Amino acid sequence: MKLVVVESPAKAKTIEKYLGPGYRVLASYGHVRDLPAKDGSVDPDQGFAMEWESYPDKARQLKAIADEAKGAETLILATDPDREGEAISWHVQEVLRKRRALPKAVQRVTFNAITKPAVTQAMAQPRGLDEDLIDAYRARRALDYLVGFTLSPVLWRKLPGAKSAGRVQSVALRLVVDREREIEQFRAQEYWSVIAQLEQDGVAFPARLVRWRGAKLDRLALGTQGEAEAAKADVEAARLGVASVETKPLTRNPPPPFTTSTLQQEAARKLGFSASHTMRVAQSLYEEGLITYMRTDGVQMDESAISAARHAIAARYDGGYVPDKPRHYTAKAKNAQEAHEAIRPTDFNRERAASGDHARLYELVYKRALASQMASARLERTVVELTDGTGQLALRATGQVVLFPGYLALYEEGRDDEGDEESRRLPRLAEGDSPALRGVAAEQHFTQPPPRYSEASLVKKMEELGIGRPSTYASILQTIKDRAYVRIDKNRFHAEESGRLVTAFLERFFEKYVSYDFTAGLEEELDDVSGGRAQWQAVLEAFWRDFKPKTAEVMEQKPSEVTAALDQFLAPYLFPDTGDGKDPRLCPACHQGRLALRGGRFGAFIACSNYPDCKYTRRFAQPGGEGEAANDSGPEELGQDPETGEAVTRRAGRFGPYIQLGEGKEAKRASIPKDVGTPDLAMALKLLSLPRTVGAHPETGKPVTASIGRYGPYLAHDGKYARLGSTADVFETGMNAAVVKLAEAAAGGGRRQGASREPLATLGAGADGAEIKVMEGRYGPYVTDGTTNATLPKGKEPKTLTLDEAVLLLAERAAKAPAKGKKKAPAKKASAKKAASGAKPAAAKKAPARKKKAEPADEAAE
Numbered sequence: 001m002k003l004v005v006v007e008s009p010a011k012a013k014t015i016e017k018y019l020g021p022g023y024r025v026l027a028s029y030g031h032v033r034d035l036p037a038k039d040g041s042v043d044p045d046q047g048f049a050m051e052w053e054s055y056p057d058k059a060r061q062l063k064a065i066a067d068e069a070k071g072a073e074t075l076i077l078a079t080d081p082d083r084e085g086e087a088i089s090w091h092v093q094e095v096l097r098k099r100r101a102l103p104k105a106v107q108r109v110t111f112n113a114i115t116k117p118a119v120t121q122a123m124a125q126p127r128g129l130d131e132d133l134i135d136a137y138r139a140r141r142a143l144d145y146l147v148g149f150t151l152s153p154v155l156w157r158k159l160p161g162a163k164s165a166g167r168v169q170s171v172a173l174r175l176v177v178d179r180e181r182e183i184e185q186f187r188a189q190e191y192w193s194v195i196a197q198l199e200q201d202g203v204a205f206p207a208r209l210v211r212w213r214g215a216k217l218d219r220l221a222l223g224t225q226g227e228a229e230a231a232k233a234d235v236e237a238a239r240l241g242v243a244s245v246e247t248k249p250l251t252r253n254p255p256p257p258f259t260t261s262t263l264q265q266e267a268a269r270k271l272g273f274s275a276s277h278t279m280r281v282a283q284s285l286y287e288e289g290l291i292t293y294m295r296t297d298g299v300q301m302d303e304s305a306i307s308a309a310r311h312a313i314a315a316r317y318d319g320g321y322v323p324d325k326p327r328h329y330t331a332k333a334k335n336a337q338e339a340h341e342a343i344r345p346t347d348f349n350r351e352r353a354a355s356g357d358h359a360r361l362y363e364l365v366y367k368r369a370l371a372s373q374m375a376s377a378r379l380e381r382t383v384v385e386l387t388d389g390t391g392q393l394a395l396r397a398t399g400q401v402v403l404f405p406g407y408l409a410l411y412e413e414g415r416d417d418e419g420d421e422e423s424r425r426l427p428r429l430a431e432g433d434s435p436a437l438r439g440v441a442a443e444q445h446f447t448q449p450p451p452r453y454s455e456a457s458l459v460k461k462m463e464e465l466g467i468g469r470p471s472t473y474a475s476i477l478q479t480i481k482d483r484a485y486v487r488i489d490k491n492r493f494h495a496e497e498s499g500r501l502v503t504a505f506l507e508r509f510f511e512k513y514v515s516y517d518f519t520a521g522l523e524e525e526l527d528d529v530s531g532g533r534a535q536w537q538a539v540l541e542a543f544w545r546d547f548k549p550k551t552a553e554v555m556e557q558k559p560s561e562v563t564a565a566l567d568q569f570l571a572p573y574l575f576p577d578t579g580d581g582k583d584p585r586l587c588p589a590c591h592q593g594r595l596a597l598r599g600g601r602f603g604a605f606i607a608c609s610n611y612p613d614c615k616y617t618r619r620f621a622q623p624g625g626e627g628e629a630a631n632d633s634g635p636e637e638l639g640q641d642p643e644t645g646e647a648v649t650r651r652a653g654r655f656g657p658y659i660q661l662g663e664g665k666e667a668k669r670a671s672i673p674k675d676v677g678t679p680d681l682a683m684a685l686k687l688l689s690l691p692r693t694v695g696a697h698p699e700t701g702k703p704v705t706a707s708i709g710r711y712g713p714y715l716a717h718d719g720k721y722a723r724l725g726s727t728a729d730v731f732e733t734g735m736n737a738a739v740v741k742l743a744e745a746a747a748g749g750g751r752r753q754g755a756s757r758e759p760l761a762t763l764g765a766g767a768d769g770a771e772i773k774v775m776e777g778r779y780g781p782y783v784t785d786g787t788t789n790a791t792l793p794k795g796k797e798p799k800t801l802t803l804d805e806a807v808l809l810l811a812e813r814a815a816k817a818p819a820k821g822k823k824k825a826p827a828k829k830a831s832a833k834k835a836a837s838g839a840k841p842a843a844a845k846k847a848p849a850r851k852k853k854a855e856p857a858d859e860a861a862e
Contacts, residue, residue, distance in 0.1 A: 001073065003075050010804070030088070052094075072103050075107070090129055132530055132532040146544065147547075158559055160604075163483045177499060194443075196209070197437075248381045257329075259470065261297075265456035266456070273361070274477075311348070371410045377402065378404040399425055485502060497620050501620060605618065650679070698735070759773035760774045781798040
């Protein structure tokens with residue numbers, strides 16, 4: 001018997017069907033071991049020796065693989081065809097070697113598509129493990145571990161509120177922050193354009209004024225409304241005629257098939273998918289045998305696939321859409337490596353497959369791959385110039401006509417920022433024609449700052465700079481979102497306060513290690529390792545030799561010294577020149593003290609040097625103190641409580657504005673809801689009076705109360721709750737309305753009000769054919785196959801759960817469930833021997849809180 005090990009159970013089931021009797025196929029469920037999240041897992045003093053540890057949740061899988069391996073004549077490692085796949089195979093081999101379960105014959109096979117021909121051909125051509133790829137994996141893993149476990153503690157101690165730093169993560173964050181700086185430094189410039197609306201043969205088209213009073217106009221030439229109105233009047237008074245019509249043939253060639261990076265970019269533009277969602281869906285399509293492997297830098301398709309694509313084009317269109325020769329592409333991305341075949345469908349006769357997001361992504365892959373082998377589009381670019389006959393005034397209209405669509409009949413590549421006036425269609429015009437003037441408009445414009453990055457444009461920029469690897473972009477972008485270093489607004493990345501501060505710290509103290517060139521150069525060195533051109537320990541030694549002393553130097557500095565250095569580094573951002581000669585650091589409250597950056601328990605802020613006499617502060621994220629909520633010059637007194645005579649004040653705290661009655665630790669406080677705005681004394685007293693008693697419930701006689709909690713306004717009665725729509729409802733809801741709302745909430749079966757019984761996600765069918773779904777439950781999201789329910793791990797987002805992870809959660813839950821009809825046996829008491837060896841006694845004291853762990857990795861396990 002031959003034992004085959006792959007990553008996923010879905011893949012295992014398909015491959016076992018292809019191979020038939022004599023083969024046993026098991027899944028490792030991804031990586032089986034990793035570096036423990038503790039100091040010393042990588043030892044630079046011992047040649048960067050690594051201490052690996054098996055994942056606890058993979059114990060059952062590893063036992064099953066080891067048991068089968070003991071009786072197998074050959075072990076075939078058939079994990080994915082990339083660096084991570086090679087690493088998983090190596091880990092499985094090493095675990096079996098330690099357990100003395102490794103068969104004498106060990107083979108490595110790879111296939112780019114899960115189809116019967118691809119699998120059987122791979123089995124006929126086994127090889128050994130690629131030691132260069134394994135070394136490259138170890139180098140990257142050790143490097144990311146060392147950066148994380150060395151740099152993150154420096155951040156925690158010197159920069160309160162910071163969460164983590166990473167070799168690639170921090171450089172990606174810097175791109176977002178740098179773009180934010182460009183936007184802030186940008187100064188808009190006003191300009192005007194004059195556009196005439198013309199018509200010829202019933203077809204309307206616009207023409208822009210390009211020459212006025214004999215002078216050529218560039219985009220910013222008309223700078224005031226007065227100039228624009230004068231130019232508009234001249235156009236309205238002119239008799240315009242076509243002075244010239246210039247046509248130029250254009251040829252547009254199709255883009256190559258998808259790589260990992262271009263798939264993420266195009267899925268973001270056309271489907272609105274995040275990079276992580278794109279990769280999850282692509283992984284499923286690959287495992288279902290519908291597309292080739294989705295982690296690749298390659299842009300070339302297999303010759304047999306090219307032939308199949310050309311036949312599909314001829315069948316779908318006609319011979320004119322098939323170019324004379326097959327198209328061959330070359331990767332242009334910096335540091336392109338591990339160049340497997342491009343992403344394509346496994347069968348060009350299948351135009352559609354799967355359903356939902358899977359179907360949409362499959363269609364995108366299919367059209368892009370098929371279009372890459374289609375004929376070029378032939379277009380005609382037309383430039384029409386209209387003048388008034390004197391040469392003093394001229395307008396220009398541009399457009400293009402598609403003479404032969406070629407690949408555009410099937411697919412057109414998306415753009416990050418649209419707006420191409422040349423793509424307009426023009427009527428047929430000839431020299432001497434006099435189109436009818438239907439109107440003239442003078443339009444005001446302002447120059448625009450560079451746009452913030454979308455996921456697509458950020459991935460594109462990282463690839464252009466050679467930062468990171470395309471297979472890790474999804475996890476890197478997810479990390480900076482999870483750390484709250486950035487936020488997504490209208491599909492664009494905005495740098496958050498914490499992200500700006502971390503980036504400033506790293507630029508000031510670790511400038512070399514967050515520079516784009518250094519990071520790209522290090523990627524090239526790691527690629528040299530995978531290509532056998534460099535020794536992995538030598539690359540690590542060269543990095544560590546400079547990095548370790550630098551971190552030790554920064555660690556020795558006092559927090560106040562770090563804050564002072566950041567104050568100077570960030571001065572242009574925090575205290576910009578006001579332009580009126582005044583000191584931008586002068587305190588606006590006391591007009592005597594000077595403002596400076598300060599470090600606090602919950603992060604950085606700006607404060608007056610005259611503290612405590614002057615309590616002026618403002619948030620770090622408010623450069624120059626702009627914005628209504630930027631300043632906090634101390635408590636704002638709203639009046640006095642008529643009952644106690646104590647002052648009622650409005651204040652700003654860590655979690656937002658709040659109302660306080662009196663002073664000291666016993667003072668009563670109430671948060672100010674967002675829908676209240678700036679409260680007066682009457683509203684402040686109302687907020688402080690909560691909870692409000694609505695009355696006694698007519699059925700139980702128990703009180704019904706209304707209040708505002710962590711999740712908003714609500715009603716409470718006898719341990720049951722119901723949501724209210726607004727803060728006003730807290731003070732206005734009467735007993736009748738309260739009884740109805742509580743009854744409606746109770747009818748929901750105790751679920752959170754508004755919770756849906758629709759699945760949060762449908763993941764697919766398990767091994768027994770049952771559909772696996774993610775549902776919202778009373779105690780949080782859970783995964784179910786209709787028989788077994790398993791709660792999602794803490795912090796796991798329902799929409800990020802994969803089918804493989806769900807299957808494993810259900811299997812573990814089913815294994816823990818007691819047999820039906822039997823009571824769970826009581827736990828045995830620890831023997832004296834065990835107690836003496838360190839077993840925790842029943843009445844043991846609570847263990848002290850563990851220290852915060854570093855974030856070691858940029859590159860998550862694939």
